[in-house]
Amino acid sequence: MNDIVERYLATWNAVGADRAHLLASHWSASVTYVDPLAAVRGHSGVSAMIDEVHAQFPGFVFTQLGEVDAHHQQLRFRWGLGPEGDEPVVIGFDVVVLDEDGRIHDVRGFLDKVPA
Template identity: 45%
Template sequence: MNDPDTLARAYLALWNDADAASRDRRLADGWTPDARYADPMMTGAGHDGIAAMIAAARAQVAGHRFALRGTPDAHGAFVRFSWTLSPEHGAPIAAGTDIARLAADGRIAEVIGFLDKDSA
């Protein structure tokens, strides 16, 4: 995935996917096996660790969806994009900016997330 917008949308689709088996396929297709994720609230490593982390996060914010905010951009092997988390038909309860580092094959190798607005 060389296009920043395509990558950001695929990333958010992973987080929004309610089906665990489908999320596993998305991880296998779009993330390296040793990928890592970290933000101020959680961390995950490898497909299994990231899948478990996303499942736990989804359980905490059931009924909410991530949406792209603004236009993703890229520099070298890095893609930056912002997002919001909102209940259906409601105002965002959280917003953040994520930086993804891509492997040579274009898959995500690492994501560092920053919370711009927390629900707390």
């Protein structure tokens, strides 16, 4: 399941055509994403949300923190957002559910650390 998290975070770090390719290849067209700040559906909704995060935190990158915990078609993991190589400014915890084809179908996000 580490490969799912790698593709998930790669999508969050990607821009333009690279992100569109990752979404088309690894995310269900009917994906649902919900966290304390957003609730979106579909590739366009996820991409627009990622654009907003990039605008708010220019140059920051998402990284995996710790191990992935997974069973059946679901996994959970922690992530950090910050300048590359520095301590994360934002830390979160996501639960991802895959569809029958192994694509990201549902994401439930939680924020553990946010800047003041």
